[in-house]
Amino acid sequence: MSRKLELIVLAVLLIFTAQFFYMSSTTDAEYGGADDMPEGVIGEITDGTFEPIAKPIWEPPSGEIESLLFGLQAAIGAGVIGYFFGYYRAKKNYENELGYKGKNKPEGDKNSI
Amino acid sequence: MHIMEGFLPAIWCIVWFAISIPVIAFGVYKLNKLVKEKREILPLLAVAGAFIFVLSSLKIPSVTGSCSHPTGTGIGAIMFGPAITAVLSTIVLIYQALFLAHGGLTTLGANVLSMGIAGPVVSYLIYKAGMKTKLNFYFIVFLAAAFGDWATYMVTSTQLALAYPAGGVLTFGAFLSSFGKFAAVFAFTQLPLAIIEGAVSALLFKYVVDVKSDILVEMKVLEDSVVRKLRGISA
Structure with a gap:
């Protein structure tokens, strides 16, 4: 390959x-986060009169907790990706071993997820 | 790219929701139809969603000395189209708004429009146009994902500039002046990140083609001849 x-x-x-x-x-x-920078720009454009119209319902109490939740988000995503790639790869290998080799589309694929 | 909670005046929150909600609704409809007809696409859908989860959580330092994150929507847009990608992005954005105070519920409509709709539409169009050319397939995926990423941040800059035109009155000149300021925050920071996003997306796509190209052909994302060519080279 x-x-x-x-x-x-x-x-x-x-x-x-x-x-x-x-x-x-x-x-x-x-x-720093680019997502946090517009606040400064908005303040500059509006001469400091800017007030957000709403506050977040809940904020991570510290930078550590925030990293934890971002890390969790990445971990969930990476887990899902890894699981399905592993599943597909193994499936392909076993199907080849079982003699499906040579066919372009193994029939079994159609009915399984 | 996330516009923080409360950072848009109410009128603009409503405008962006009014544009985003129909697209999300259409996406949900398409999603239901697709899943009913082809249950075997579920894992791919999960992978596309998970890719958005991973990439949008990674805040990467850029050349400008600030950090920003990729969007990860290119893969979903290419495989499932912009509407379904909008649904996937909405899930991620709600998670981040509720648990991370990153983005917000009032600005959800605006953020869905930039990350879930505008970026994926650009990716999708570039992919479709690219497939008509003789460019290398993975290079097309790279371009689609990279420009989708960049378009997302351009739309965010536009949304902020519309809400906060220089001098407080929305004229074209005032808009441009503000747009320049917001784009300065986002555009340069995002340039290298868009390249990384494009490269990683192309790599992920290679693995999808590797293990599950039959579904891509069935969904008309790829033609059989392209798959054969790609496998001839990479298999």
């Missing part, structure tokens, strides 16, 4: 990581 795409993606990630290490060690950037 060709691994060309994997190598390209890896290269992109490495360049990006290198850039990050370089930038974070040579500048004093804060790496």
